[in-house]
Amino acid sequence: MKVKDIARILEELAPLAHAEDFDNTGLLVGDPHTTVTGVLVTLDTLENVIDEAIRKECNLVISFHPIIFKGLKKLTGSTYVERVVMKAISNGISIYSMHTALDNSPLGVNAKICEVLGIQNPTILIPKKRTLKKLTTYVPKDQANALKEVLFNAGAGAIGKYDHCSFTTEGIGSFKATEGANPTVGAIGQTHYEDEAQINVVFSFEKEKNILQALFKNHPYEEVAYEIFTLDNQNQDIGMGMLGSLPKEMEEKAFLELVKQKMGTPTIRHSEFQGKTVKKVAVLGGSGAFAISAAKRAKADVFLTADLKYHDFFQAEKELLLADIGHFESEQFTKDLLVDHLRKKITNFAVALSESITNPIKYL
Template sequence: MLVNEVIDIIEEFAPPAYAEDFDNIGLLVGDRNSTVTGALITLDTLETVVDEAIEKKCNLIISFHPIIFSGLKKLTGKDYVEKTVIKAIKNDIAIYAIHTALDNQYKGVNDMICEKIGLKNRQILIPRKDSIKKLTTFVPNLQADSVRKALFAAGAGSIGNYDNCSFNLKGEGSFKPNSEANPVVGKLGEVHLEKETQIGLTYPSHLEKKVLQALFNSHPYEEVAYEVRPLENKNQHLGMGMVGELSDVEDEKSFLKRIKTIFKCGCIRHSEFRGKPIKKVAVLGGSGSFAIGNAKAAGADIYLTADLKYHDFYKANNNFVLADIGHYESEQYTKELLHSYLTKKISNFALILTETNTNPIKYI
């Protein structure tokens, strides 16, 4: 397989459109047209990870975090970023970063955290806005079913846990073909009335090109009448963080001790205990101070995240518990998630989980 073919599989799972605007995802180093000999899956790409890729004959590194985050003006090896990039280039190793495209995926980073903890009734903590569009089109009654099926196959018509969703109205369309037209029905220069079905359905905005192509390919008319408009609806299956419930309540201290074991935390910094049981849990892998208000609004008893600052802990305000379990610790199982997904899709070459611990934080 070519690097580009692997990228297509990755981006089917976590489309680039899911990534945050500030992020730097995608192919950061390497040639899209190179043949893949093996892929190393890692949370971070460092020099030691590149060394491991060389040793294991992997010329593709699939990384959660991007090694290049801000712009590089020079490549002189002055810091760990430049050294890593130079080593990858010298050894013809491509680097692909997925980061917030996977953070926002419903079955992504935060779902993996919930899975490890054992949370049920999971919901997105901060549902994504401006990610849903509505398509309305008008099709002759006889072809309405085939057009609907083509649109469903392209990814349109999914709402939460339901698919093949559409609304259909019977009516009558009119048109008059001019001398340049090549109508399927009707005659040139004459007004024609056709029994039609108005089909309305929604789709994720990143699938627009695919959905419209399916419409044009399946529609019988020479000129397809259709309307597209963005919706303000929040996407309940796309966004940052998650909130779920434990099967049974746990006391605060016992719960955090269990979290410490599951995520192999060197320590857990937390706000003051309230002396109340834990039932509803909010999570957000990586830096999550921006979502403290969302966790509170969701009615969480505790919010697990990372990179909280001193003053962030005051925001708990005895309403719930804030717990910093560590950045690496909260995201470490992302490697397993990627490996599990890719091994189901690819059998052409070795997919290897890195053995390199890239956590820069140590505990004494």
């Protein structure tokens, strides 16, 4: 199995196309065609992680956070980033990062937080916009169903918990084949009228290439008439954060004590208690101050995230409880998620959970 094969399996969980534009995901160090001897999964790629990979004979490190975030202009070993990259290269170790691709996945970082805390029926807190597209094409009426099945199999027509979604209208299409054409129906130089079906299907933007390949390969016409539109609709299957409910209401302090226990954080920084029970919970692993307003709009009783600054806590405005549970703590179970996914997909292959400590923050 090669690095590119592992990458393909990871993208089944979190397509890199779903990562944020500012991010640096995918293969950061190494050759995609390298044969993998073993995989080590970590939250951060530091020198001690590379040392662990060497000891465990793993030549692929899968890291949630990217070790290379901004451009590297030199490799002299003067920074921890340069030293990690140099050590990985000199020992033939590839590094692959998931980061915001996994943040935006409905089965990713925030789903794992919900699972650990027992939050039920989670939905995306901030659905991603402009990731849905619509394909419109025209086909002879008697071949419409066959073409729709091909498009469905390529990934079109999936909306939320439904698939095979489409809308079809019927009409009369016209065309005239000119010299050099090879028309499926009609004759050269004559205007032809055909009973046609107009097919409309929605799809997630990263599937466009496969869907168009399926369309061109299976459409009966020599020249395929089609249109693709980018939609402003929110994509309920992709986005940051999650919102769900506790099995039963809890007092605010009791809930935060539960979070401390489950997430293993020594201390939680929080806004003023509101004196009400907690039922509806919003979560966003990592730095999530940007989502405070979304949690308020969703009428969450509490918003769990990390890296809140002094003035961020003022935004609670007696509408909800804000809780900073720590950056590392909020994302720590991400590596377990990745290991479980890989072990289910690749049996009898060495996939190890890193034992190296990478949390840079200590508590007194």
